[in-house]
Amino acid sequence: MSPSTFQGIAYVQGKVSGQLLASNIELSFWGGTNPQTGEIIDRHHTLSGQFLQDTILAIPGGRGSCSGSGVMLELLLNDKGPKAILFERREDILTLGVMIAEEVFRKAIPIVMLGPEGFREVLGLDGRFVHVVNGRVYSDESLVTLDEHTLETGAIQSLPLASDVELSDIDRAFLDGAYGEAARVSMRIILRMADLLGARELMDITQVHVDGCIYTGPGSLIFAEKLRDWGGKVRVPTSLNSISIDQKRWRAQGIDPVFGEAAEKLADTYISMGARPTFTCAPYQLESAPKVGEQVAWAESNAVVYANSVLGAKTMKYPDFLDISIALTGRAPKGGPHVKANRLASVIARVTGVPGAVNIDDSFYPLLGYHVGAISPGQIPVVVGIESFSPCKDDLKAFGAAFATMSSAPMFHIVGATPEATSLDAVINEEFHPRSIEIDLKQLAESWNQLNSASHPQPVDLVSLGNPHFSLTETRKLAELCRGRAKDKNVAITVTCGRSTYGLASQAGLVGELEAFGVQFITDTCWCMITEPIIPPSTGAIMTNSGKYAHYGTGLTGRPFYFRSLARCVEAACGGCIADVPGWLSG
Template sequence: MATTSPGATSSFRSTVYVTGKASGTLIASNLELSFWGGVNAQTSEVIDRHHELSGQYLQDTILAIPGGRGSCSGSGVMLELLLNGKGPKAILFQRREDILTLGVMIAEEMFGKSIPVVTLQKNDFRELSRLNGQYTHVVDGRVSTNDTNDPLNENVPYLSGSQPTKSTSMVELSEGDQAFLDGVHGEAARVAMRIVVRMADLLGAQELMNISQVHIDGCVYTGPASLAFAERLRDMGGKVRIPTSLNSISVDQKRWRAQGIDPTFGEPAAKLADAYVDMGARPTFTCAPYQLESAPRLGDQIAWAESNAVVYANSVLGARTMKYPDFLDISIALTGRAPKAGPHIDINRKASLIVENPRIHEVKNIDDAFYPLLGYHVGTLAPSEIPVVVGIQSLAPSKDDLKAFGAAFATVSSAPMFHIVGVTPEAAVLDAIVIDGPQLRSVDVDMKDLESCWGELNSAYKNQPIDLVSLGNPHFSLTEIRKLAGLCRGRTKKDDVAVVVTCGRTSYGLARQGGLVEELEKFGVEFITDTCWCMITQPVIPPSKKAIMTNSGKYAHYGPGLTGRKFYFGSLADCVEAACRDGVVEGKPRWLSNNVA
């Protein structure tokens, strides 16, 4: 409960996750924020053009948001902000937040820089958010505001009801865990185990567990801090102890020079990838590790980072992973141990939100744009809770449909998974995957909701021409490349519209063997491997007043902030049609228009 006193507007009780003292102007929002794709790591500007804080700068502020969302790379952006002096002075959350807090912990553990991180009770957070713009103090968990920029008074006693609550360690370590902490396996492994244990404390885990494989997202270059972290671990002698794959990196490692990438960006980005390979990770360089032969199976305990990959692994494969932040992923790879918490445990995989509309499956002639629209909407309905979708079993979504659904869902939700009754492996029947209790709630979805999402993802002006079709976010599968070839066959692309596909090396190699790459390159498609659209900048995406078209709900959301350009969203067929029709996009799909009352 908040309290008041002379000289202070309000004071709030908090739980401390990272201690410290700070003062600054409060910037508050009741909407979750992804730092990757949502905050510029070099300037601190909020660049998520769909967020109410868009255009504001976080430097030297006290930031209050309910939690993070979207990409696991948010921890990397947080580390970058703290090391380049552009970060907030403190962060206040409504609930426990793993990704951004881990970024602060890494800054403290590895570089000696830190800011306070605390959580407030729900009602207190809501009251605090109404004080947006006031000067705010955080002193080891005591949060207070006043009307003027009064200096921080560290000697003010705690107000009644505002005494902070510190989290205490509950982790029971095995002899092997203690050996890591004692430095038996080297300095890199010792530091990694400290990070793992500290995160276990944050999560409230009582023990650590063995992990069978890791997918690392920390290989994305967010700036000098991400490279310094990886090279420091490598130079300490870090070596992965379990099979480890690498996410998309920030450049096409083999061709970035030929693509005209500025060496001041290309060289450190390539060095970052090399550092992880030096530590024993496989150079898979894909944001879709579920397309690899090494993909986990039902029930496998894994540690994956990258938001869409985590959601796909949990939801579609039935493997078990938390939404691991960047830097925690390599820490787990160096030790083979992870906190036994989150979706690793049965009860934490249950849904608390039922999303249903029995008529939605009656929609005629839907195309592949349906699934990212539905995923995006479900993500907004469930920003932090696991949902279960009812009523689309008869549509028989493919693996690529589920990939598109999950990527859009993970863009606007921090939840690690979803269920679809009759489709995903743990949801044979509804009763098997919902929680039992008053927290369970239900919401209906209709076509008007999807129309609203379509409008939000289509930021381009009416009749604004395009000059780029962006495909492969997440990375295109071999099936999608084959489908694209079928759509392009017998068509002629306009010369002033580029069509670019990003995919992993494995899918590209298989497509080349099958003659699909050669066929599509004759049509005018360019393939880029190793990297993905959320990392691609100039000159691959040149400055232009024209719009970009994509079939990715994820990229349609992040793209305007990342590129400064307007976007069209549509089906794969719509993308090909636009590339062949002078870059003109027809508009809303017929299946959506015809079914909106």
Template sequence: MSDVSLTGRSLVRGSAQGELLYTDVGLSFWGGVDPFSGEIIDCHHPLKGQCLAGRILALPSGRGSCTGSSVLLELLTGQNAPSALIFAEQEEILTLGVIIAETLFEASIPVLFVGPEAFATLRLGQYAHIENEKIHLSDMPSQEYSAAEATTRYSQLSTLAPSSLTLSDDDQALLAGHYGKAAQEAMRIVLRVAELQGAEQLIDISQAHIDGCIYTGPASLRFAEQLVEWGAQVRVPTTLNSISVDQCRWRAQGIDPAFGEPASALGNAYMAMGAQLSYTCAPYLLDSAPKAGEQIVWAESNAVVYANSVLAARTLKYPDYLDICIALTGRAPFIGAHRNQGRFATLRIDVKSLDSLDDAFWPLLGYHVGLLCGSEIPLLCGLENTAPSRDDLKAFCAAFATTSAAPMFHISQITPEAMRESQALGGFPPSRHLTIEPADLLASWYELDHAEASQVDLISLGNPHFSLSECAALAALCSGRRKHPDVAMAVTLGRAVYDDASAAGYITTLERFGAQLINDTCWCMLGEPVVPPTARTLMTNSGKYAHYAPGLVGRQVHFGNLAECVETACSGEASGRLPTWLTAVATRQGAH
């Protein structure tokens, strides 16, 4: 190719050169990239097996978990980070990881976004040289550059407050250090992100949910302990996401202390900042769940989507570490889904009707819709008569948040801001219009239910954490029965739901069946020995975990509804049956 030069917007300034690794599919760094080797481990991604170390990664956007910023921080403080990031659209989760690395650890890489048209041009290059907002593509690497000079520029830029942002007297006091070093540094980070987002003002928030308490490696603990050393105290009621271990039982579960101790210490560090002991990835199940219109700051991707879409509260898909920075200041940029204009759908998706739906339909649909919409907010039509439960919507939100970058969705006549289509669309026609056929869902079913062997060694339930009604449904399915001795079953749930389920007798029923109940942590953080070392295949009813499990724990996955999971736990064999609402589709395809 001839040399090509492009200009983008610099989100983090600096110089870099290296081999260009291009993809047109978004990537979640959490569950998609090993934080220590830099290898892409998402088995559904076209770059699986590639290593990011020293390469310039070009991808349309991030997607999935808010913990992507934490994974990138571990890479940047280690030896296997990419040398630069280029996005088609403005991206905040991974960018925040770079901002934290340069602010606290003096490590950084340049980050740019270039727009969809210029981004498509990147596929032509083998090597790229970046100098701030300039990108030069070529067939050969260019001359060396000075990374030390780039790092100096980052440090100087990170202390500047955006001149276009109106600050209150209290904001100025925070920035001046009147509330302590931790609040001052947190405010600097909030303002830097606000500048990148183009915010003109900050708003007060009523509560926060912290995702950064997930242990991704030593840098995540160093960050939290540094804030504690600086005297950090949250200014708003703050709950904590699942941590990486069951804090009360991890030793009894056989977790290696080399992991269990720092993972538990990370939870304690956030508690020391004044956060509540909640440890759940489903904060919408707590009594503190926000009301419609409430301005909040939640991280944890499934919770963000649920808060916006089902509760009609208002939050962005906040990255790890920005969540605690906002909790320490009580102030958030007034952009995106915090504003009316940022909540309208731009994509309409018609879903062809299917009969006899069960609880596997909703996570499957969420997974598929997320793949279609990218960062666009979709409006789903054709589901008006399906009457999904809150548990159905919870499963949809988790799977949708796994494959998309959008902070919310609308379902016509079901979610609160879509009672009328014009309400969800803001009175404007959609920019795109798609249709989901039953055959499309069948293809996504086979992506999630891909294990070759029928034998199942582990049943994984509770991603996100089980609700009380899910505990009741599972207990009814398990009552008077006993699982197969060679099959493990584990259910993750928050402490509050566990206490209610115990009082209702559900825990006793599940333990008699042979299930293990795990608090504080979630399947996205669990590994061996909770996942039996001899296990080769697991089964789950979670679209989110069916996507992440192959990369996180290296097992093949069967996917099915809750009843099918219980039947498999008893027999030790997955039936391989499709749900009735997909059977006719598969039969027609087989006939062809």
């Protein structure tokens, strides 16, 4: 191949060289990359088992969790991250992690957006030594210009703050330090993100949901403590996502004290800045859930998708650390799904050949969401063909969580089920030239096989429920399925839920009833953060009704997974058959 030069847009400038590690598949850093070692642990990804350290990483974009920015920060602070990242399109979450490292820790890597054509050509250089200088990528050092040779290798050059963002008087006051150092740094971070998004003004928001309270490593704690010590106080109502431990029970559960104390300290730091200890990844279950049209700033991928798609509220998919920055100022970039034109679909997913609603079970919705996310990795889709199914809120929650695992898009539409999709025409813009994709049973069966990583029939020793957090309705349904049955003593069944739901379920007598059956309840944390000893070491498999956890769980736990409906999960807990495929899918 002849030497080539590729021009892109640098969101963080600098000069580095390294071996190209490339894939045409998006990657979630949270649940997909180990921040302590730099290994890619997403076992469904083409780069699984590769290490990021000393590479130039090329991927179309990120996907999945908003905590990817936290993982990126830890990778950079641990010197386990890539030397630079080349994206096909604009990427918010991972780029924000680099910006935080630069603004707070004075450590960063070049970030370059190449666009579709340049990215496709760069993929052909996989495995070769390449050179990144500001916004250019070179396949041969001889192509680097004389002026660029004067840059010191490894040097990072900060971009100035966006100069054409219209600032209000209070924005300028924040930036000038009138409201303290925490607010000043927060406003710098917000303006850098506004520049990335192309937003030209900021807007007021009514509430924030913070995902940065998840302990990804020392960097996440140091960042929060700096904001606290700089006098940071939230200016709008702020809820907290699931944390990395069950705050009230972690010692009794045998959690490593070093990890447990650090995770607890992080949660307390956010509380000290005025955030509420809601500790749930499903803030839409709280009484404070936003209304249709309300402008909010939520992080946590499934919560963002649910807020936009099901509640009809308006939020971007805010990265960790940007969430608290917005909470400390009450100001956010006016862009993305905050603007009506950016909420329209550019992919039409037509479901064909699927049996009617009376024949499917609740595994249908996360499976469909997982598949739609895979075929629409960066674009908002609209699903047609299931208008008669009438999915409930828990079905939409399961769909959205699995969708957000595979896609970076901040929302979806389902005609006849989500509030803005009163018709197909209501949510598409013909100027986007939307592409139409048919989804049939054969394709869903392929996605089913991906989620079921157990390669041969293996005994189940853990049934995992509540990713995202179980609702009161789901808890009631579980109790109905367990009544009159006996749990197998060799199978554990564990539910994660928020404190609010746990309290309501306790008042209704459901917790006592399910605990008598053998269910263990865990609050405050969620399955993407749970490890040993809550998940005991064994050779058995884990069964879950969560498409999200079935995807991430293999890499996070090293265990094989079964994905099934809630009823099948209860059967497995009782020692029943687990190897079957649902009739609606096999038929």
